[in-house]
Amino acid sequence: MTAAEASQPRASDISSKGARRPLIAPSILAADFAAFGAECRAAEAQGADWIHVDVMDGHFVPNISFGPALVAAIRPHVTTLMDVHLMIAPVDPYIEAFAAAGADRLSVHVEAGVHTHRTLQAISSAGLRAGVALNPGTPVEAVLELLDLVDLVVVMTVNPGFGGQKFLDSQLAKIARLRTAIGDRPVMIEIDGGIDETTAPRAMDAGADVLVAGSAVFGKGSVDAPEGYGHAITAIRNAAAGAWA
Numbered sequence: 001m002t003a004a005e006a007s008q009p010r011a012s013d014i015s016s017k018g019a020r021r022p023l024i025a026p027s028i029l030a031a032d033f034a035a036f037g038a039e040c041r042a043a044e045a046q047g048a049d050w051i052h053v054d055v056m057d058g059h060f061v062p063n064i065s066f067g068p069a070l071v072a073a074i075r076p077h078v079t080t081l082m083d084v085h086l087m088i089a090p091v092d093p094y095i096e097a098f099a100a101a102g103a104d105r106l107s108v109h110v111e112a113g114v115h116t117h118r119t120l121q122a123i124s125s126a127g128l129r130a131g132v133a134l135n136p137g138t139p140v141e142a143v144l145e146l147l148d149l150v151d152l153v154v155v156m157t158v159n160p161g162f163g164g165q166k167f168l169d170s171q172l173a174k175i176a177r178l179r180t181a182i183g184d185r186p187v188m189i190e191i192d193g194g195i196d197e198t199t200a201p202r203a204m205d206a207g208a209d210v211l212v213a214g215s216a217v218f219g220k221g222s223v224d225a226p227e228g229y230g231h232a233i234t235a236i237r238n239a240a241a242g243a244w245a
């Protein structure tokens with residue numbers, strides 16, 4: 001894939017309200033850490049559109065999770081897009097490692113450095129899709145000049161660092177403002193944090209395209225009872241789709 005192609009959404013995930021299917025991206029932060037390969041296979045088999053990988057460095061966020069070696073380890077287990085959310089600073093020294101590991105998209109926080117524009121260019125140059133993420137306290141305006149460099153904006157609906165937190169309703173107005181700002185650009189909005197059957201429709205109604213769900217998926221089953229993941233993914237997707245009916 002060329003850098004230009006990498007920066008564009010594929011036809012299958014371009015969204016336009018009323019003609020789109022909500023995309024569900026289970027976050028493996030809530031999976032069984034002793035069984036990542038099996039967990040990813042189960043999530044994909046049960047209907048996950050993407051696998052979401054939360055990378056935390058104990059510096060940008062107050063938690064440590066995993067890095068490129070984990071992405072490389074789970075890559076052979078899934079065919080879905082591997083959506084990697086980097087909660088790290090700095091980002092640039094690690095782009096090549098994540099590309100080599102098999103990531104499909106790297107989303108970086110606009111708060112993680114002063115040269116986000118350069119970082120997004122470097123991600124595309126490495127042949128990956130590029131995304132930009134916004135903490136709850138960061139306004140939409142912080143990413144307006146970056147929209148032509150990304151195929152995804154991540155709106156955090158919790159403060160990043162931990163799964164299982166409560167969805168911040170205060171972010172709904174921000175999602176709606178972002179949707180207006182994006183206009184007809186091929187840029188998706190991903191919502192990350194506190195997504196379940198009750199919050200999914202509110203996020204979608206505000207303008208989301210992709211829903212990250214950790215606890216609400218991986219908390220509902222196991223590799224030995226993976227149908228729980230399928231029921232959870234279907235329930236979130238159906239609840240989200242209802243927002244467009």
Ligand SMILES: O=C(CO)[C@H](O)[C@H](O)COP(=O)(O)O
Nearest residue numbers: 160161163164193194214215
């Ligand atoms: O980025 C994250 C935390 O920083 C997680 O992806 C997010 O919190 C999802 O977990 P949950 O669905 O359990 O809220």
